[in-house]
Amino acid sequence: MNLTQFPRRNYLQGPTPIEAAPRFSKALGGKVNVFIKRDDLLPGCAGGNKTRKLDFCIADAIEKGADTIITCGPVQSNHCRLTLSWAVKEEMDCHLILEERVPGSYKEDGSGNNFLFNLMGVKSTQVVPGGSDMMGEMEKLAKELEAQGKKPYIIPGGASNVLGATGYVACAQEIQQQLFQQNINITDIVVPSGSAGTHAGVAVGMYGINSGIRVSGINVSKPKDVQEENVYKLAYETAKAVGVCGELPRGEITCFDGYVGAGYSLPTDSMVEAVKLLARTEAILLDPVYSGKVMAGMIDLIRNDYFAPGTNVLFLHTGGSPALYAYTDTFK
Known part of the structure; x- marks a missing residue:
């Protein structure tokens, strides 16, 4: 290999x-x-663990000229936290789409990773119901950002x-x-x-x-x-x-x-x-x-x-x- x-x-x-x-x-x-x-x-x-995955994924995003990262995960997503953190380091915008798999589990002023999303300055956060088409939601957001002149790159949930x-x-x-x-x-x-x-x-x-x-x-x-x-x-x-x-x-x-x-x-x-x-x-x-x-x-x-x-x-x-x-x- x-x-x-x-x-x-x-x-x-x-x-x-x-x-x-x-x-x-x-x-x-x-x-x-x-x-x-x-x-x-x-x-x-x-x-x-997501840092090991993002080491490769964000390199691909930069190589393709992206200036914005879009990713998704559940409301307390470790993946979203780490994707945002490396986007901050790379001076890229980061947008998160969070899946509320347990109804009522998302709290805008919640603790844990949700607190860290806001602390690190996430560009936007959208919350969608459990079972949503997460890739479809990210692609929809990507088109909106492209219309604004941005160059988004989608990283799937978990960078998997x-x-x-x-x-x-x-x-x-x-x-x-x-x-x-x-x-x-x-x-x-x-x-x-x-x-x-x-x-x-x-x-x-x-x-x-x-x-x-x-x-x-x-x-x-x-x-x-x-x-x-x-x-x-x-x-x-x-x-x-x-x-x-x-x-x-x-x-x-x-x-x-x-x-x-x-x-x-x-x-x-x-x-x-x-x-x-x-x-x-x-x-x-x-x-x-x-x-x-x-x-x-x-x-x-x-x-x-x-x-x-x-x-x-x-x-x-x-x-x-x-x-x-x-x-x-x-x-x-």
């Missing part, structure tokens, strides 16, 4: 740490040794296209090099599976370098069959784009959907347990929408012996802790 063929903005400042979590592992009975890949520490306002997923192909290569340098033999990696880009990219990267590491995705919204198809489709396209030899086997994509609860972004008891347990054993913050539910899934897999006893398991921490402050009542 030769990723240098794709333009980048070089937003990363070296590899993010891989940290052992011995107190957390002990609290789970010491069945496996948990390690955490700290992509919550990536650059960009309050950090998070081939370019965005390529950021996590690169992350897989980074992880493998770190594991070699630190002499850690990982058997499994657990990743979030939402808009599909992170999961697809890691799966392609780990397969492409013949790592032998099993990748398991924890769903945050969709049923298992739907999500596995979404991830595989993007992974297949990404594998072709980055030059993976041979066809990506469908067996490389595995999702678990038992930790979503009543719906996307709606709190669950297992998420609350996961957030509190990691905070109280390792002083690491998860978020209630993505990483908290993903960690809840990983905890359950550990307790039910999905991973071989005594093995080393890596959790990909994608960030999102600013959303905690919009959920303070959940943790009281």
